[in-house]
Amino acid sequence: MLGILMMIFFLTLVSFIMKIYMLIYLSFFLFMYMILNFNFYSFFSYISLGFGLDSYSYCMMVLTFWLYILMLLGSLNMKNLYFGILSVLTCLILLFLILCFLSLSFFMFYFYFECSVLPMFILIYGWGYQPERVYSSLYFFFYTLVSSLPLFLLILLIENLFGYLYFGCLLSFSNMYLYIFFILSFLVKLPMFFFHLWLPKAHVEAPTMGSMILAGIMLKLGGYGLIRVMFFFIDLVIFYSYIFISISLLGGLYVSFFCVLQTDLSVLIAYSSVSHMGLVICGLMSLSSYGFNGSLYLMMSHGLVSSGLFYLGGCLFDRLGSRNMFLMKGLINFMPSFMMFFFFLIISNMSCPPSLNLVSEVFICFSLLSWGKLTFLYIFFSLFFSACAMVNFFSFICHGSLSNLMFCMDGGLLREFYCFFLHLFPLYLIILNLDFFI
Secondary structure, three states: HHHHHHHHHHHHHHOOOOHHHHHHHHHHHHHHHHHHOOOOOOEEEEOOOEEEEEEHHHHHHHHHHEEEHHHHHHHHHHOOHHHHHHHHHHHHHHHHHHHHEEEEEEEHHHHHHHOOOOHHHHHHHOOOOOOOOHHHHHHHHHHHHHHHHHHHHHHHHHHHHHHHOOOOOOOOOOOHHHHHHHHHHHHHHHOOOOOOOOOHHHHOOHHHHHHHHHHHHOHHHHHHHHHHHHHOOOOHHHHHHHHHHHHHHHHHHHHHHHHHOOOEHHHHHHHHHHHHHHHHHHHHHHOOOOHHHHHHHHHHHHHHHHHHHHHHHHHHHHHHHEHHHHOOOOHHHOOOOHHHHHHHHHHOOOOOOOHHHHHHHHHHHHHHHOOOOOOOHHHHHHHHHHHHHHHHHHHHHHHOOOOOOOOOOOOOOHHHHHHHHHHHHHHHHHHHHHOOOO
């Protein structure tokens, strides 16, 4: 455990002077070292120095490393004089996220949870595309900071009363206000509908690599935190789960309607993330094994798909200088191979077989139908209109008359195809062995 943390720490120190290709090679080496040397069990293992692993934290750590490597591959498109500082920021995000997923103490989890926000804030503020990035980064920072302040105060209060607060403690609380304030920070981070307004702003203004890590990993911090908190409030979750499930289902339906009418590429992908994360909240609030496993599957699959879609949007923005779908028509005539990978990402986001998204949504649907039969209508229409939005998205960009912007277009670069392949490869192969997660 200490070895992998020290390697990431020293990688952060030398990333300022290191070439990007060497950084990618070392990250691959670190990823393979972690895969070969760590296993996971249903209980915490490899416990040392207040850090430990179980199935949830192991899966999130694997996803973090994989998307970090893909983010470095995606950053090859960026031409920037301050690339050394950018490398240090991305390494810091990796370090804080790994520490967050490995922490066993609630206080340390909160500390690293907040530390990961600061490099992302600097990334959006410094490398965003438009002047509105200033307001978007502040919006993201203060939304996260204000919502997590009650969590910090409650952690200090409980540690003052009991002397400790670790994951797996046999504690049970029955105060509704304590429950609401404890999970509020995670619901904002996911984000839950009504608390989602920071997400489209942050995604639209963030650079491509910032959107990849934000959608792929940082949204999953909320789901991971909910998994850890649920067991302290079992009775309250059972009693008040109808509020969160109802808001998430209605919000997912509304957001899927909005996606059908959306023309901005980044905003559409961001709002589809809100819809998927609503299903994660529903699966966790149902308190069933199907719900928990489906939520974990969906967090993993959504991290890969949304990261790939944001990378695709960034590649098109670099070529065309616009994210408007009306200006991107007929691309299949210029870049058919590029659009083939786009097609695979779109059908994965629609949960077509054999992607991992299908298994995750089937599991969550099972858990919701066992919770309440009427949820079937909301699930059906939400998934249907989300699929309509994705079909509309694909049709607008691939087909239609050509835009006047496209006088000279390449068919896609080899490194871009490689990055798309690395997004899709685990998404379609993990379904062959779902025991990897359980």
